[in-house]
Amino acid sequence: MTTHHPLYETRYGGVEQTVPDVTTTLIDQLLTHRSVRAFRPDPVSDAQLGAMIAAAQSAASSSNLQVWSVVAVRDPATRDQLAEFAGNQAHVRQAPLQLVWLADLSRLERIAAAEGRPSEALDYTEMFLVGVIDAALAAQNAVAAAESMGLSTVYIGGMRNRPEDVARVLDLPPKTFAVFGMCVGHEDAARPASVKPRLPQSAVLHHERYSTDQAAAIADYNTAMARFYEGQQMDVKGTWSIHSAKRIAGPETLSGRDRLVEALKHRGFALR
Numbered sequence: 001m002t003t004h005h006p007l008y009e010t011r012y013g014g015v016e017q018t019v020p021d022v023t024t025t026l027i028d029q030l031l032t033h034r035s036v037r038a039f040r041p042d043p044v045s046d047a048q049l050g051a052m053i054a055a056a057q058s059a060a061s062s063s064n065l066q067v068w069s070v071v072a073v074r075d076p077a078t079r080d081q082l083a084e085f086a087g088n089q090a091h092v093r094q095a096p097l098q099l100v101w102l103a104d105l106s107r108l109e110r111i112a113a114a115e116g117r118p119s120e121a122l123d124y125t126e127m128f129l130v131g132v133i134d135a136a137l138a139a140q141n142a143v144a145a146a147e148s149m150g151l152s153t154v155y156i157g158g159m160r161n162r163p164e165d166v167a168r169v170l171d172l173p174p175k176t177f178a179v180f181g182m183c184v185g186h187e188d189a190a191r192p193a194s195v196k197p198r199l200p201q202s203a204v205l206h207h208e209r210y211s212t213d214q215a216a217a218i219a220d221y222n223t224a225m226a227r228f229y230e231g232q233q234m235d236v237k238g239t240w241s242i243h244s245a246k247r248i249a250g251p252e253t254l255s256g257r258d259r260l261v262e263a264l265k266h267r268g269f270a271l272r
Helices: 006-011 025-031 047-056 074-083 090-094 105-115 125-148 163-169 217-233 240-247 257-266
Strands: 068-073 099-103 152-157 176-185
Touching: 006 025, 025 125, 025 152, 047 068, 047 125, 068 074, 068 125, 074 090, 074 099, 074 163, 090 176, 125 152, 125 176, 163 176, 163 257, 217 240
Parallel strands: none
Antiparallel strands: 068 099, 099 176, 152 176
16 A cells, blocks of 8 residues: 655655555664764764674574674774775764674684685685675664664775775785775764665566566656755756766776775685
8 A cells, every 4th residue: 555654755755655554663763774974973882882793693694604794993093094995985084983894704714724624615706795795684784773772874885995905904814805884873963864765666676577667766766866965955967867877887987996806806705
């Protein structure tokens, strides 16, 4: 049925959706997620960090291999270096806690060596993907936990801009890779973030077979994002579709990440 639940309306930018008219406390929390880029200096406590990691470890893990790790960075000098590597994003310096989420095959390699067993499968792309997926699932659980405690977050894909430098600063062993960072802290109420609309469900939800008939949904979304850009006083040139197309135009748009295969091989991932 069509719902007029305000959280759904905000999440979809006012585009009418046919979605279940149901809600729970958890769903309401997830619908209000925002990427926050302005933080107060108040620290994130060890207890809050521990709760986030426990939530992260409660996420699904392929074969229970748990091929992820996370580095918690509070030191301002280290955060400053990470900010430089990630494209000089000010919030990486400002947020009191930076979590760097890793695809980590090194732990299994050490375990296999200690048991006197081979670990050749770690050289295959499948295992790298397992590490990336495990890290992403864990991180999203951590975000949900953080928001339930009144904290705010934003993912930092820029950690992939200069992966060798990130690895050097964090003393990462071979066969580990920083998939993304995450700023964690208390939002600065003087510079609040807003809920960014997402594509209509008809663009992403397919029943039984994939459908490429998405033009109407994308047109609706372009309109919703135009309203969002205007409301946020963002000087975005063209529609969301044009903006997105510009981001995939060529290797020069990837902020240095066009050399990721090379960087991964430097980090010990054979990717067979």
